[in-house]
Amino acid sequence: MPNIPQPQRQDEPVVTDADLAALLAGTTDAAPGLRPVADVLAALTAEPTGMELAGEAGALAEFRRQAGAQVPAQRPRRSSGLRSRFGVKVGASVTAVAVVLGGGAVAAFANVLPAPIQRLAHEAIGAPIPPARHHSPSHSRTAAPDRSGVHGKPPARGGPGASRQARPHATPTPAAHGNPQSQGKKGNPPGKGNGKGGQGQGNSQGQGNSQGHHGSGQGQGNSQGKGNGQGQQGKAPHGPAQQGNPHKKGPHGSAQANGRPAGHPRRSVHPRPVMDP
Amino acid sequence: MRTSADARTASTVIGEEFADLLAAAQGGSEAAFSRLWRNANPALLRYLRVIAPGADEDIAAETWVHVVRGLASFRGDEQAWRAWLFTTARRRAIDLARHRSRRPETALDYATVAQLPSSADSAEAAMENLSTAAAIALLAGLPRLQAEVILLRVVAGLDTESVARMLRKSPGAVRVAAHRGLRRLAQITADAGVTL
Numbered sequence: 001m002p003n004i005p006q007p008q009r010q011d012e013p014v015v016t017d018a019d020l021a022a023l024l025a026g027t028t029d030a031a032p033g034l035r036p037v038a039d040v041l042a043a044l045t046a047e048p049t050g051m052e053l054a055g056e057a058g059a060l061a062e063f064r065r066q067a068g069a070q071v072p073a074q075r076p077r078r079s080s081g082l083r084s085r086f087g088v089k090v091g092a093s094v095t096a097v098a099v100v101l102g103g104g105a106v107a108a109f110a111n112v113l114p115a116p117i118q119r120l121a122h123e124a125i126g127a128p129i130p131p132a133r134h135h136s137p138s139h140s141r142t143a144a145p146d147r148s149g150v151h152g153k154p155p156a157r158g159g160p161g162a163s164r165q166a167r168p169h170a171t172p173t174p175a176a177h178g179n180p181q182s183q184g185k186k187g188n189p190p191g192k193g194n195g196k197g198g199q200g201q202g203n204s205q206g207q208g209n210s211q212g213h214h215g216s217g218q219g220q221g222n223s224q225g226k227g228n229g230q231g232q233q234g235k236a237p238h239g240p241a242q243q244g245n246p247h248k249k250g251p252h253g254s255a256q257a258n259g260r261p262a263g264h265p266r267r268s269v270h271p272r273p274v275m276d277p
Numbered sequence: 278m279r280t281s282a283d284a285r286t287a288s289t290v291i292g293e294e295f296a297d298l299l300a301a302a303q304g305g306s307e308a309a310f311s312r313l314w315r316n317a318n319p320a321l322l323r324y325l326r327v328i329a330p331g332a333d334e335d336i337a338a339e340t341w342v343h344v345v346r347g348l349a350s351f352r353g354d355e356q357a358w359r360a361w362l363f364t365t366a367r368r369r370a371i372d373l374a375r376h377r378s379r380r381p382e383t384a385l386d387y388a389t390v391a392q393l394p395s396s397a398d399s400a401e402a403a404m405e406n407l408s409t410a411a412a413i414a415l416l417a418g419l420p421r422l423q424a425e426v427i428l429l430r431v432v433a434g435l436d437t438e439s440v441a442r443m444l445r446k447s448p449g450a451v452r453v454a455a456h457r458g459l460r461r462l463a464q465i466t467a468d469a470g471v472t473l
Contacts, residue, residue: 017456020455020456020459020460021456023459024427024430024431024455024459026431033463033467034459034463036463036466036467037459037462037463037466040412040415040416040462040466041412041427041431043408043409043411043412044323044409044412044413044416044428044431044432045289045320045431045432046408046409048315048318048319049319049409052318052319052322052323053315053318053319055318055334055337055338055341056311056314056315056318058338059310059314059318059338059341059345060307060310060311060314062341062342062345063302063307063310063345063348064307066345066346066348067305
């Protein structure tokens with residue numbers, strides 16, 4: 001609403017802003033024209049009456065109630081809240097750490113961790129060494145001597161079966177995969193020691209292998225089908241290269257048949273000892 | 278000579294003791310809280326009689342309940358304390374006005390003797406009430422903003438900036454409203470020859 005200035009009446013007291021400000025601040029005595037107003041303001045701030053103080057008992061009762069409710073209730077609630085929150089966090093952290101460490105340890109001892117981690121676990125907590133990914137005489141875990149070599153059986157029979165059996169201990173070579181003529185008898189071929197013929201030099205001539213570092217076996221599988229089996233019993237845990245499977249004939253006894261070109265040893269995938277029946 | 282303005286200042290402001298009183302009240306001292314209450318409640322009632330006539334005591338009681346609950350967390354000086362009190366009361370008054378506008382109530386025509394206020398000196402109280410009531414009636418005749426500004430400045434003892442924040446006005450607008458209210462009051466008293 002607009003403030004429309006009106007002409008001052010003759011009987012209206014002359015009041016300046018300074019007078020009004022002083023009146024509001026209550027710092028100076030009122031101007032003569034403002035004395036009635038000063039009296040009104042003084043009446044507004046007069047001493048309290050009994051009626052105006054009648055509610056003191058109720059206010060004090062509320063104050064007492066609040067003061068009594070705050071002190072015992074707030075402190076335990078706050079501390080228990082903090083404690084429970086802290087406890088939950090600590091418990092969750094401990095559980096998480098325990099699960100991670102326990103799972104890691106189990107995995108390490110189960111030898112299923114990746115090789116670098118497994119190696120680390122081996123050094124840290126004595127977990128098994130990670131398995132070699134390729135045939136290495138020094139890392140073979142299957143040191144069971146082959147009894148077949150002891151018996152001096154005829155040359156091993158080649159074939160896929162033989163090659164499969166020979167994987168753990170010898171780097172198969174074309175020769176190690178038998179030869180077409182190795183349709184020999186069942187049984188363990190000579191030279192089926194545990195030797196790791198890892199250094200076998202497979203070639204098409206069948207001069208395969210079994211020249212392993214540790215193995216003394218000298219199995220000489222070759223493409224000529226002389227299924228060798230001349231190997232000797234391995235002396236070392238890593239005996240000579242195995243050749244042949246006593247349970248399988250070697251119909252696929254050629255180096256070609258075994259699909260291994262000379263000079264490309266097949267990698268061992270299943271490092272299992274050969275168990276003769 | 279002690280003027281009326283000096284008496285007003287002395288009655289509305291606690292002064293240097295306030296910080297100690299507040300700390301004691303926050304620590305659970307009933308005596309300190311009683312002192313704070315006795316200092317502020319009369320002004321609160323007088324303010325509420327103008328802006329919420331008929332509900333002043335109820336709103337004042339609700340205001341103190343709210344203040345008691347928040348007393349432990351209150352931080353500030355006496356100006357802030359009074360601003361808090363009167364802001365709370367004003368909000369309650371506004372809420373009550375809204376509530377009553379939605380649900381009109383029928384006033385009770387009677388009260389039991391036990392409910393009637395009592396005073397040690399009824400005659401003196403009547404005289405005090407008369408002058409104070411007359412002053413409140415004069416203020417109630419002013420436009421709402423002018424009356425409220427004068428009450429907050431004079432009765433509550435708040436400065437212009439505090440009143441401006443409370444009413445969400447500029448300090449200049451508050452100053453103008455106060456001066457207009459005082460001019461109008463002077464005019465009314467001069468016209469009617471009011472003596473309190």
